[in-house]
Structure formats: structure tokens, C-alpha cells
Amino acid sequence: MNIRGIQAIYIFEMSRAFRTIAQSIASPVLSTILYFIVFGSAIGSRINDIDGVNYSSFLVPGLVMLTILNQSVSNSSFGIYFPKFSGTIYEILSAPISPFEITCGYVFAAASKSIIVGLIILITSSFFVEINILHPLWMLFLLILISVTFSLFGFIIGIWADDFQRIQLIPSFIITPLTFLGGSFYSINMLPEFWQKVSYFNPIVYLVSAFRWSFYGNSDVSIFISIFATLLFLGFCIFLIAFIFKTGYRIKT
Amino acid sequence: MNAIDIKNLNKSYDNGFKALKNINLTVKKGEIFALLGPNGAGKSTLINIICGITKKSNGEVKIFKYDNILQYKLTRSLIGLVPQEIATDSFEKVINTLKFSRGLFNKKPSQDYLDFVLKSLDLYTKKNSQIRTLSGGMKRRVMIAKALSHEPKILFLDEPTAGVDVSLRKTLWRYLNKLKQTGVTIFLTTHYIEEAENLADRIGIINKGKIIIVAKKTDILEKLGTKKLIIKFNKMVNLSKIQKKYDLKKIGKKIIFTYDYKKQNDDVSNLLSELSNNSIKFEDIEIEKSNLEEIFLKLLDK
Ligand SMILES: Nc1ncnc2c1ncn2[C@@H]1O[C@H](COP(=O)(O)OP(=O)(O)O)[C@@H](O)[C@H]1O
Ligand SMILES: [Mg+2]
Numbered sequence: 001m002n003i004r005g006i007q008a009i010y011i012f013e014m015s016r017a018f019r020t021i022a023q024s025i026a027s028p029v030l031s032t033i034l035y036f037i038v039f040g041s042a043i044g045s046r047i048n049d050i051d052g053v054n055y056s057s058f059l060v061p062g063l064v065m066l067t068i069l070n071q072s073v074s075n076s077s078f079g080i081y082f083p084k085f086s087g088t089i090y091e092i093l094s095a096p097i098s099p100f101e102i103t104c105g106y107v108f109a110a111a112s113k114s115i116i117v118g119l120i121i122l123i124t125s126s127f128f129v130e131i132n133i134l135h136p137l138w139m140l141f142l143l144i145l146i147s148v149t150f151s152l153f154g155f156i157i158g159i160w161a162d163d164f165q166r167i168q169l170i171p172s173f174i175i176t177p178l179t180f181l182g183g184s185f186y187s188i189n190m191l192p193e194f195w196q197k198v199s200y201f202n203p204i205v206y207l208v209s210a211f212r213w214s215f216y217g218n219s220d221v222s223i224f225i226s227i228f229a230t231l232l233f234l235g236f237c238i239f240l241i242a243f244i245f246k247t248g249y250r251i252k253t
Numbered sequence: 254m255n256a257i258d259i260k261n262l263n264k265s266y267d268n269g270f271k272a273l274k275n276i277n278l279t280v281k282k283g284e285i286f287a288l289l290g291p292n293g294a295g296k297s298t299l300i301n302i303i304c305g306i307t308k309k310s311n312g313e314v315k316i317f318k319y320d321n322i323l324q325y326k327l328t329r330s331l332i333g334l335v336p337q338e339i340a341t342d343s344f345e346k347v348i349n350t351l352k353f354s355r356g357l358f359n360k361k362p363s364q365d366y367l368d369f370v371l372k373s374l375d376l377y378t379k380k381n382s383q384i385r386t387l388s389g390g391m392k393r394r395v396m397i398a399k400a401l402s403h404e405p406k407i408l409f410l411d412e413p414t415a416g417v418d419v420s421l422r423k424t425l426w427r428y429l430n431k432l433k434q435t436g437v438t439i440f441l442t443t444h445y446i447e448e449a450e451n452l453a454d455r456i457g458i459i460n461k462g463k464i465i466i467v468a469k470k471t472d473i474l475e476k477l478g479t480k481k482l483i484i485k486f487n488k489m490v491n492l493s494k495i496q497k498k499y500d501l502k503k504i505g506k507k508i509i510f511t512y513d514y515k516k517q518n519d520d521v522s523n524l525l526s527e528l529s530n531n532s533i534k535f536e537d538i539e540i541e542k543s544n545l546e547e548i549f550l551k552l553l554d555k
Binding site: 002007011012015019086087090091092094096 | 267352
């Protein structure tokens with residue numbers, strides 16, 4: 001194992017985040033605060049409690065989820081795409097480091113960053129609303145599991161992409177819509193029956209639901225189904241990345 | 254021992270273009286090998302295959318007896334690469350980018366060694382500068398420093414002096430010679446013949462994906478080179494008889510006699526004694542050796 005190599009990539013990626021701290025940390029925090037002002041205070045005051053939880057508090061897990069999904073995907077897709085774009089990838093390709101180790105470096109860094117941002121948002125929101133976390137360990141476990149899974153997904157996008165537009169494509173056309181429709185801002189039970197059924201095809205529903213369960217103890221779907229669905233997606237991403245490296249797809253000519 | 258052993262190596266790119274055709278090549282440990290060829294000959298392709306950046310189609314590449322794919326971790330840890338294009342992380346500090354390279358190659362951190370590399374490449378004062386603030390020549394030296402940061406046994410330089418000014422080029426040559434003294438094998442590509450002539454122990458010439466010749470620099474010059482004997486007279490002379498006999502070229506008050514580098518027969522002394530026998534006085538004699546440039550052009554013509 002080239003542990004030092006993984007470390008080198010990890011440190012490089014983390015220092016990039018701290019160098020661009022305004023973009024990587026301040027901007028997600030700012031947009032979360034805006035959500036709170038708009039949805040929590042302005043609109044939320046007219047919405048009833050959901051499952052006995054005040055609407056503003058109900059929002060918190062959904063917002064954290066929205067942010068870490070986007071952060072994970074964009075952090076790692078950009079992390080691996082940029083060296084391809086700038087040409088510095090040559091060094092990683094010529095180093096004694098395996099594809100698995102390269103993936104670890106980028107994915108752990110991206111996941112760490114989104115976990116940090118997620119926790120910062122959680123702390124920020126505690127200034128606005130009352131939050132209690134019923135199952136803190138589960139909350140952390142889900143935060144880590146989901147961050148790693150979607151960082152891996154983003155890594156695959158970054159390898160597949162051959163221009164900047166493609167990096168944006170999947171986050172803005174798939175992740176964001178699915179998260180908005182995935183119960184970040186409402187409970188699936190509030191939908192008409194038909195749309196509830198449709199929602200169960202949206203994988204993000206399971207993530208948001210499980211994450212909210214770790215806060216308030218009630219959920220739209222069973223937490224175990226949620227974890228199973230996440231692990232399934234993680235497995236799929238691992239399979240995909242293994243396949244990509246095996247064929248050298250889009251990295252080596 | 255051979256540092257690099259390449260057997261029957263072929264490369265076709267995805268678009269079907271055959272960039273390398275049955276390459277066989279060995280580079281000896283501790284030598285400076287220059288691969289010389291025009292643009293598009295396949296020099297970068299060859300280096301990139303050896304270093305793991307490009308996939309080969311078939312054939313075999315060995316680094317100190319180890320297969321560069323089956324044992325890639327071992328072979329790559331022995332290799333440092335300076336690619337043709339400058340590609341750096343603009344916002345990184347020089348020292349951090351070296352630490353990154355060293356870590357990537359699984360070497361224990363060593364501030365002392367990195368300082369030594371920076372000093373020997375005249376970059377020490379820029380240690381804590383962001384790379385984007387450096388000049389082009391400094392950036393290229395940073396790339397060399399990165400390649401050396403993990404103490405490689407073989408250094409690959411793909412056109413290291415393309416677009417580099419004359420004084421920096423000379424400095425770099427001196428540096429590479431010093432590096433050679435420490436036992437590092439150096440493989441460089443260039444299309445400057447002067448560079449190969451100044452630097453290399455052995456030279457390979459590649460054209461259109463094929464290696465045309467590999468030989469010691471001195472052998473190439475001897476085998477394929479010519480010498481010119483130039484005799485200058487102080488007045489116009491009539492030499493028609495001698496001129497025909499020795500196939501001399503006459504330009505004004507000069508005659509030029511061209512002969513093989515190796516063919517050490519008596520032509521030169523015969524010519525000179527014939528001149529004196531005929532009481533033809535000459536003012537000056539000059540000998541010109543052909544350089545690699547002419548040999549190169551002659552080879553590519555074939
Ligand atoms: N990715 C690629 N796909 C198709 N052809 C390529 C690719 N890279 C290089 N080539 C072609 O292969 C030939 C050799 O290129 P290269 O090795 O870069 O030459 P050199 O370094 O000697 O100038 C050129 O004709 C070039 O156009
Ligand atoms: Mg080239």
C-alpha cells in the first residue's frame with residue numbers, strides 16, 4: 001500500500017479547499033442561511049408542524065443532506081477533473097500508486113470536506129432553530145456513509161467528464177432536482193398518493209428520510225432500507241470505478 | 254546492466270494511427286541517452302509508454318529487468334519524468350509541490366534532500382513562492398525538481414530545452430552532466446541536434462515511429478560523418494587535372510575535398526604532395542567535420 005501517496009493527494013486536496021475557503025466553506029454556509037430565512041422564517045411560520053416537529057427544525061436534516069450531496073459530488077469531480085484539464089495528472093499516472101489508492105485519496109478528501117461543511121451548517125442552523133439529535137452516532141454514520149458514497153460518484157463523473165460542462169451536468173440535472181423532490185423541504189406523506197409512489201423511485205428520498213430519522217426519530221421509510229439502498233449505490237459506484245480503471249477509460253490514451 | 258530494455262514495442266492510438274513500429278532499444282545504466290527525431294516521430298509516445306502514461310499496444314518494456322506493467326509500482330518508483338508540456342499547480346508553493354511529489358512516490362519526507370534539489374537547480378530562493386509567480390524557465394526547473402524529489406534512478410526528460418533560452422540550456426546541460434556523475438541514467442528526447450551532440454553518450458534516431466539507428470555518438474559521427482579539407486589559395490589557380498582526379502569542388506580561390514570520416518587512406522597526403530609537386534602554393538588549410546545535423550538530414554532523406 002502506498003499510504004504516503006494517498007496522504008499526499010489528501011493533503012493536496014484539503015489545502016486546495018482551505019486556500020479557496022470562501023468558495024468551499026463560506027458559500028454553502030451562506031446559501032443555507034438564505035434557505036433558513038426564506039423557507040424557515042418567512043414561509044415556515046405559516047406551515048404546521050410535521051410529525052410533531054416544528055417546520056424550521058424539520059428543514060435542518062434536509063438542508064444538510066442537500067449540501068453534502070452537492071458538495072461531495074462537486075468536490076471530487078472537480079478534484080480529479082482539474083489535473084486532467086491542466087495536465088498535472090501526468091504525475092499521478094506515472095507514480096507508483098494504484099488506481100484504488102488514487103481513488104482513496106480523492107474520495108476521502110472530498111468526503112472530509114463535505115462532512116466538515118455539513119457539520120458547520122448544522123452548527124450554523126442551531127443559531128436559528130432548536131435542534132435535537134436523537135441518534136447522534138447514527139447521524140454521524142449516515143453523514144460519513146453518504147459523503148463517501150457521493151464523493152465516489154463525483155469521482156466517477158470527474159473521470160468521465162472531458163469538459164467543464166459535464167462536471168455541472170449531473171449535479172444540476174440529476175442531484176439537485178432529485179434532492180428537492182426527495183423530501184428535503186417536506187415529508188413525502190404530504191404528497192398525493194400517486195406522487196408518494198413515484199417518490200419511492202427517487203433514491204434521495206431514502207437518504208433524507210434516514211438522516212431525518214437520526215434527528216427526530218420518525219421517517220418516511222425504514223432506516224434499514226435506506227442504509228441498504230445507500231450501500232447498494234456505493235457498491236455500484238465501486239464496481240463502476242473498478243471497471244473504469246481496468247479499461248483505462250478516458251485517462252490513458 | 255541495462256536500465257531500460259524495450260522489445261518489439263508497438264503503439265497504435267485509438268484512431269488507428271501507428272505511432273511506434275516495432276521498437277527495440279536498450280539504455281545502459283548510468284549513460285545519457287538522447288532520442289533524436291523530428292516533430293511527430295513518436296518520441297513522447299515512447300517516453301509516455303515507459304512511464305505509464307500511455308498504454309502500449311504490444312511488446313515489452315523492462316526497467317532494470319522488471320516489467321513496467323506487471324511490476325509497475327517497483328519500476329515507477331525508479332523513474333522520474335519531466336514531460337514535454339509545463340503543467341504545474343499554479344497556486345501551490347514550490348516546496349509543497351515537491352513534498353507532494355515525494356509523497357506520491359511513497360518516499361519518507363526529507364526536508365534536507367528537497368532543499369538540496371532546490372539548491373542544485375537554483376530554486377532555493379523561490380522555495381516559498383507560489384509557482385504562478387515564477388518565470389517559464391523556473392517553472393521548467395520546478396518540474397525537474399519534482400521529478401528528482403523522489404531520488405529516481407532514471408530521469409526522463411521530454412524535450413527539456415524546447416523554448417528555453419541559450420544560457421539556461423547550457424546551465425541545464427551542465428546540471429545533467431553533474432547528475433550523471435551521481436549514477437542517474439538520463440533519457441532525453443530532443444530535436445536539437447546540438448543538444449544530443451553536447452550531452453549524449455549514445456544517440457537513437459527515430460522517424461515516423463521507427464528507430465533508424467542507435468549508436469555511440471562518436472560512432473555515428475565516424476560511420477556516417479564526412480570531413481572536408483578546405484584549401485585556400487592566394488590567387489586563382491588552374492587545377493583542372495587534379496580537380497577531376499580527387500573530385501574537388503572549387504569555389505573562387507578555394508577548393509574543397511570531401512572524404513569519409515573513417516576512410517584513412519592516402520588521398521589527403523597524395524593531394525597535398527601533388528599540389529607541391531606542381532608548385533602550387535596555398536595560403537591556408539582548414540578541416541571541417543560534419544555535424545550530426547547533416548547526418549540526421551542524410552538519414553531522414555533515405
Ligand atoms: N492521443 C493521440 N491520438 C492519436 N494520435 C496521437 C496521439 N498522440 C500522439 N499522436 C500522434 O502520434 C505521433 C507521434 O506523436 P509524439 O509521440 O507526440 O511525437 P514527438 O514527441 O516525437 O513529437 C504524431 O503523429 C501524433 O500526431
Ligand atoms: Mg513530443
